[in-house]
Amino acid sequence: MASQSAKAIVELRNVGKSFGTVLALKDVSFDVYPGEVHCLLGDNGAGKSTLIKILAGVHRASSGDYLIDGEPAEINSPRHALDAGIATVYQDLAMVPLMSITRNFFMGRELTKGWGPFCRFDVARADGIVVKELAQIGIDLRDPAQAVGTLSGGERQCVAIARAVHFGARVLILDEPTSALGVHQAAIVLKYVAQARQRGLGVVFISHNIHHAYAVADRFTLLNRGSSKGTFMRSAISRDEVLQAMAGGEDMQRIQAEIGKIGGGENVADPGGIDRGPQA
Amino acid sequence: MTELVSEKAVTPKGMGSDTARLRKPSAIARLLHRPELGALSGVILVYVVFYALAADSGMFSLSGLVNIFQVSAEIGILAVAAALLMIAGEFDLSMGSMIGFAGVTIGLCATTFNLSLPLSIAIAFSLCLAIGAANGWLTVKTGLPSFIVTLASLLVLRGLAIAVTRLLNGYTQISNITASDPDGFVVSLFSGRVGHPLFVWMAEHGWIDKKLDGTPGVDGLPASIVWWIALTGLATWVLLRTRFGNWIFAVGGDDKAARNMGVPVNRVKVILFMLTALSAAVFAAIQVFEVGSADTLRGTQKEFDAIIAVVIGGTLLTGGYGSAVGAFLGALIYGTVQIGIFYTGIDTDWFKVFLGLMVLAAVLFNNFVRRRATLAR
Numbered sequence: 001m002a003s004q005s006a007k008a009i010v011e012l013r014n015v016g017k018s019f020g021t022v023l024a025l026k027d028v029s030f031d032v033y034p035g036e037v038h039c040l041l042g043d044n045g046a047g048k049s050t051l052i053k054i055l056a057g058v059h060r061a062s063s064g065d066y067l068i069d070g071e072p073a074e075i076n077s078p079r080h081a082l083d084a085g086i087a088t089v090y091q092d093l094a095m096v097p098l099m100s101i102t103r104n105f106f107m108g109r110e111l112t113k114g115w116g117p118f119c120r121f122d123v124a125r126a127d128g129i130v131v132k133e134l135a136q137i138g139i140d141l142r143d144p145a146q147a148v149g150t151l152s153g154g155e156r157q158c159v160a161i162a163r164a165v166h167f168g169a170r171v172l173i174l175d176e177p178t179s180a181l182g183v184h185q186a187a188i189v190l191k192y193v194a195q196a197r198q199r200g201l202g203v204v205f206i207s208h209n210i211h212h213a214y215a216v217a218d219r220f221t222l223l224n225r226g227s228s229k230g231t232f233m234r235s236a237i238s239r240d241e242v243l244q245a246m247a248g249g250e251d252m253q254r255i256q257a258e259i260g261k262i263g264g265g266e267n268v269a270d271p272g273g274i275d276r277g278p279q280a
Numbered sequence: 281m282t283e284l285v286s287e288k289a290v291t292p293k294g295m296g297s298d299t300a301r302l303r304k305p306s307a308i309a310r311l312l313h314r315p316e317l318g319a320l321s322g323v324i325l326v327y328v329v330f331y332a333l334a335a336d337s338g339m340f341s342l343s344g345l346v347n348i349f350q351v352s353a354e355i356g357i358l359a360v361a362a363a364l365l366m367i368a369g370e371f372d373l374s375m376g377s378m379i380g381f382a383g384v385t386i387g388l389c390a391t392t393f394n395l396s397l398p399l400s401i402a403i404a405f406s407l408c409l410a411i412g413a414a415n416g417w418l419t420v421k422t423g424l425p426s427f428i429v430t431l432a433s434l435l436v437l438r439g440l441a442i443a444v445t446r447l448l449n450g451y452t453q454i455s456n457i458t459a460s461d462p463d464g465f466v467v468s469l470f471s472g473r474v475g476h477p478l479f480v481w482m483a484e485h486g487w488i489d490k491k492l493d494g495t496p497g498v499d500g501l502p503a504s505i506v507w508w509i510a511l512t513g514l515a516t517w518v519l520l521r522t523r524f525g526n527w528i529f530a531v532g533g534d535d536k537a538a539r540n541m542g543v544p545v546n547r548v549k550v551i552l553f554m555l556t557a558l559s560a561a562v563f564a565a566i567q568v569f570e571v572g573s574a575d576t577l578r579g580t581q582k583e584f585d586a587i588i589a590v591v592i593g594g595t596l597l598t599g600g601y602g603s604a605v606g607a608f609l610g611a612l613i614y615g616t617v618q619i620g621i622f623y624t625g626i627d628t629d630w631f632k633v634f635l636g637l638m639v640l641a642a643v644l645f646n647n648f649v650r651r652r653a654t655l656a657r
Contacts, residue, residue, distance in 0.1 A: 079542065094540040096533030098600045098650075107530050108541035110523040120521045145310075 007070045008033050009171050009202045010055060010086060015064030017050050024050040027064075028228045030221055032171055032202035037193060039205045039213045041242065042223030048206050051223065052173050055204065056088040057081035085170035089177065093160040097149035101141065102130045104148050105163050133162045137192050154185030158192050165196065172196060173204040178212045190216050210243050313652065315594035315602050318645040319609035322592060322638070326613050330620040339623035342488045343498050346505075352615025353508035354563055356608055358586035359593070360508075360515045361559035363607035365552040366590050367519070369532035369599025370426040372556040374415060375586055377437035379579025382408050382564035384445045387454030387574035397458065397466045405561045411437070412557025416550030426553075434583070441576045455573040462572075470507075470562070471569035473500025504566045508608070511559070515604035528552070532599025588635065589614050592642040594649065601650060613638065 008031035017025040025047045032038045042048050053059045054066070057075040066073050068084055075081050081088070095104050106126050113122040127144040134141050137158050139151075148156060157177050164172055174193065178186040186209075193216050196203055207213040213220070214234070220242060222229035311317060330339060338344050358375055365372055382404045389400035415433055419426040445452050458467050473479075476499055482488045483496035491497055519525040527548045530538035539545050560579070568574050593610030595602025617638070621631050 078540070082542075090540065092534075092537065094534075094537040096530055096537055096600060098533050098596075099529050103526050103529060107526065107538065108543045110526050112523055119523070120517075121523050121526055123521065 006033050008067070009069060011065075011067040011070070012051070012054065012061070013065040013067060015051075015054060015061040015066070017047075017054060017059060017062050023226055025054075025061075025226050028223070028226075030055075030228070030231075032204055034170070034202050035197055035200045036218040037197050037203040037205050037216045039207060039217035039220045040223065041207070041213060041220055045225070046223040047226045048223055049175075050226075052088065052175060052204065052206060055081070055086060055171075055173055057086070082167075085168055086173065087164035087167070087169035087171070088173040088175065089157070089160045089164055090175050091179070093156055095148050095156060095160060098147055100145045101134075101148055101151070101159060102126050102144045105130045105133075105159065105166070109167060129166070133166050134159065137162055137195065138188075152185055153181050154188040157181070157185075157189045161189075161192060161196065165199075165201065169201065171202040171204065173206075175206050176208065177205070178207060178209060186212060210239060214239055214242065313649070315596075315646065315649070316606040316609060317594070317649050318642055319593045319606045319613065321645075322613050322642060323609050323616075326616050326620070330616065330624065334620065334623040334625075337623040337625075339620055341497075344619075344623070346498050346502065348615050348619045349505050349508075349612075350502050350615075351619055352612045353502070353504040354566065355582070355585050355589050355614050356508040356611030357504070357511055357563050357566075358556075358559050358582060359589035359607040359611045360511045360604050361552075361556040362583075362586040363590045363593065363595050363602055363604050364515055364519065364528060365556050366587070366595050366597065367532045367599055367602045368528045368549055368552050369535065370419060370549060370552065371430060371587070372412075372415065372553060373427065373430040373583045374411075374433035374437055375556055375560045376579040376582040376584075377434045377441070378408055378411065378557055378560035379564045379567070379582055380576050381411075381437045381441040382561040383568050383574035383578050384441045384454060384576055386565060386568050387457045388445065388448055390457045390460065391454055392448050394460075397461050397464050401466050401565060404564070405558065408557040408561040409554050412554035413550055415557070416553030419553070420546040420549050438576070438580075445576050452576040453573060454575075457568055457574060458572045466565075467569045468503070470503055470565040472503045474503060474506050476500040504570075507562060507566070508611070511562075512604050512608040519604055524548070524551075529600060532596075532601075534600070585614060588639055591639060591646075594642075594646045596646075596650065610642075 011029075011031035013029050014027050015025060015029070016023070016027055028047070028051060030038075030040070030051060040048050040051065050059065054061050057078045057080050060076065066075055068075075068086075073084065075084065075086075078088070094107075096107070099107070102123065106121075111122045111126045111129075112119050113125075114120050130144040131141050134144075139155050139158060148159070151159065161172060161174070161177070177189050177193070181189065190212060193203055193205065197216075197218075203216075205213065205217060217234060219231055219233055220237060221231040222242075334340075339348075362372060362375065385404040385407055386397075386400045389395045389403050390397055395403070411433065415426070415430055418424070419429045422429070442452055445454065458464075461467065479488065479496040479498055479500050483490045483494070489497035517525075519528060527538065527543045530541070530543050531545050531548045535545050560582075563582070564574075564579065567578060589610035590602070590607045591597060591610070592613055593603065593606025593608070595606060614635070617634055618631055621628050621634070
């Protein structure tokens with residue numbers, strides 16, 4: 001849980017972002033503490049992607065401040081963000097299915113040994129690290145040289161996260177890590193997210209799925225049409241309230257009512273009728 | 281390596297893969313997942329078939345085999361570079377024209393401009409590298425398919441070679457290129473015979489055929505074969521054991537993912553285009569010094585021969601998967617069938633028919649192998 005005494009690893013203070021005349025974000029504040037999962041919720045187009053891209057260094061905020069460990073920071077590129085320990089795992093995972101797990105794990109950051117023209121990729125040591133890192137998160141590899149395409153979706157997501165952690169991430173930004181997964185696979189990922197929190201990492205968790213979000217999040221920040229609807233501790237907000245915020249609140253109620261009229265009206269009185277949650 | 285994690289204690293139950301742990305896959309199981317498997321079986325098949333059809337024809341004599349390897353080597357030198365580029369997801373159709381261009385550049389420099397052979401070679405190689413870099417730069421900057429970009433350079437280079445040569449020389453052929461220094465270092469570098477004493481020694485002991493005067497029937501291994509083997513070895517090492525090799529696979533597998541992970545995608549591609557151009561220049565130098573002349577039409581359609589060898593060798597046309605050894609074996613199959621068909625007595629008109637069917641069979645087989653490779657083991 002976020003302790004009030006600790007400093008936020010990353011903090012955005014009153015940031016705004018406009019693309020030409022389109023205002024994607026206005027006056028949003030967001031922070032992550034070590035050892036917490038901060039869940040970012042909002043409908044499509046609410047500004048979640050813009051916010052995480054500012055965190056990841058892909059975009060620069062048009063206004064407002066970016067702070068790391070309480071100090072103002074200049075983050076101009078994804079490389080800067082990575083160097084500061086802010087790693088983003090995008091939905092496409094940045095993995096090549098036909099390449100081996102080891103090759104994917106070290107893609108762009110290959111371990112080398114030797115010197116000059118004899119500098120080579122230290123495959124044996126890299127394999128060892130991959131097997132060890134994945135064993136820690138409970139993926140039992142028979143052969144680190146097997147193609148990533150042979151892993152299940154949840155395992156792939158975990159490998160992508162393990163890679164970010166191994167290369168020194170202090171903050172993990174997970175962009176809808178469970179959206180494409182089945183129940184069992186999603187559970188694997190959620191357990192791993194909880195483990196990462198245990199190890200003191202700050203996790204920014206973007207999700208459409210209330211059950212997944214509520215299962216691991218310590219705090220929620222709700223975005224709606226580019227502005228923040230506030231940040232809440234999990235204890236201060238109920239599952240239904242979160243759902244309301246995610247689904248667009250009144251919009252969803254109106255639609256419910258309309259559906260009720262068409263279908264005979266039984267659902268109108270039952271707010272739990274949509275509790276199964278819109279899946280992405 | 282896997283023994284490190286055999287303690288179940290560190291593995292929280294119910295997480296990760298649910299499958300039971302198995303032993304490390306056997307060597308055979310690993311071979312079955314290699315991209316070269318199709319080409320290796322192809323080589324064995326081709327040699328079994330030709331042995332059955334033409335065992336006594338001289339095809340399997342030393343000179344017959346050296347002849348086959350020499351033809352394979354020329355395609356193989358191109359195929360190795362083409363394989364690296366194709367694994368990175370791009371094509372170079374200008375390789376054939378580049379051969380003609382490099383050949384006449386060497387020829388014009390050495391004859392019309394009276395430059396020394398080493399300098400002529402250096403100029404031709406530098407020009408080819410620059411053109412290769414231009415191919416790569418245009419491809420990565422415009423985002424056009426390399427198929428189109430290099431199709432343009434295929435035409436431009438061939439046209440340039442013919443036009444400039446005729447303009448300067450009056451003819452489209454250049455002869456007596458090595459006249460200034462017929463036994464010089466560069467000539468033997470590209471067209472020499474390696475291991476002559478060994479072949480003499482073997483002939484003296486009656487292990488290989490002799491000519492009537494007692495000299496060996498084959499007076500050494502042609503340099504092209506040495507180039508072929510050395511370049512294949514180097515490319516294999518780069519692909520499997522270097523940082524750059526990992527980048528090649530990453531760029532061809534998913535260039536967006538590679539870029540996100542900090543791989544310099546454009547640089548990798550430009551370097552590989554330069555390598556295909558360089559391999560065409562090596563091919564041209566070998567041909568020029570083997571026969572002592574250059575012709576603007578040399579290398580016509582060699583780009584397809586190279587691509588055929590690469591595809592037979594198990595490299596995925598869309599990139600991200602393949603091997604240099606596969607390209608080596610693909611070139612060997614190509615050379616063996618092309619030359620071997622003479623010995624069988626079958627009308628050589630059928631060569632292209634065999635080749636076409638073989639490409640189709642190879643691609644189907646390789647698809648099957650690759651599907652297995654990406655299934656759980």
